[in-house]
Amino acid sequence: ISAKAAEGLERAFDFRVDQGGEAIRTLSVQDDGGAFVSPGIVDLTRADAIPDEEHFGPMLQIYRVKTFDDAIERANATKFGLSAGLLSDDAKKWDQFFALSRAGIVNWNRQTTGASSAAPFGGVGHSGNHRPSAFYAADYCAYPVASMEGEALLAMPKGQVGIKA
Incomplete structure (x- = not known):
C-alpha cells in the first residue's frame, strides 16, 4: 500500500524475532523505496510477549x-x-473446526485470502464491526459465517516451492 506500511510490517516481523521467534523465512522490504515486501514466516511457539495485533501483508505467524x-x-x-x-x-x-472457530471467514482446503461473495466479511471480532450488520441486522441472536470448502487440497502450481517440515 505504501512504503510506510511495508516498513511497519518489517518492524513487526523483526520484533517477533527479537522476542524469541524463529525466522523460517525472513520478511524484507525491497530497497527501491517502494512498498514491495517479500513473504516472511516466523515460528512464535517459544516467543515471549507477542502482542495480539492484526497485520495486512505477507507475514505468517506459526x-x-x-x-x-x-x-x-x-x-x-x-x-x-x-x-x-x-x-x-x-x-x-473439518466439522469440529467449523463449529468451534471464531472467525468471519472459515475455509476448508482453500486459502484464507480474499473472501467468499457470501457475507459476512470481517467477522464479529475486532476485524469486523463486532456484530452482524446490513442484511443480517435483525438476526442479533446469531452471526453468519462465509466458507469456501473442498474435500481435497488444491493442486499447487508447477515450480511452487514449499516448506519442509
Missing part, C-alpha cells in the same frame, strides 16, 4: 501445539478473528 483441540484454542486466542482455514482430508476434523 504456533506449534500438541493437539487439534489446542490448535483451535490457540487460533481463537485473538480479539480479531478475520479468517481461519483448515487443510485436511478429515471431514470430522
Whole structure:
C-alpha cells in the first residue's frame, strides 16, 4: 500500500524475532523505496510477549501445539478473528473446526485470502464491526459465517516451492 506500511510490517516481523521467534523465512522490504515486501514466516511457539495485533501483508505467524483441540484454542486466542482455514482430508476434523472457530471467514482446503461473495466479511471480532450488520441486522441472536470448502487440497502450481517440515 505504501512504503510506510511495508516498513511497519518489517518492524513487526523483526520484533517477533527479537522476542524469541524463529525466522523460517525472513520478511524484507525491497530497497527501491517502494512498498514491495517479500513473504516472511516466523515460528512464535517459544516467543515471549507477542502482542495480539492484526497485520495486512505477507507475514505468517506459526504456533506449534500438541493437539487439534489446542490448535483451535490457540487460533481463537485473538480479539480479531478475520479468517481461519483448515487443510485436511478429515471431514470430522473439518466439522469440529467449523463449529468451534471464531472467525468471519472459515475455509476448508482453500486459502484464507480474499473472501467468499457470501457475507459476512470481517467477522464479529475486532476485524469486523463486532456484530452482524446490513442484511443480517435483525438476526442479533446469531452471526453468519462465509466458507469456501473442498474435500481435497488444491493442486499447487508447477515450480511452487514449499516448506519442509
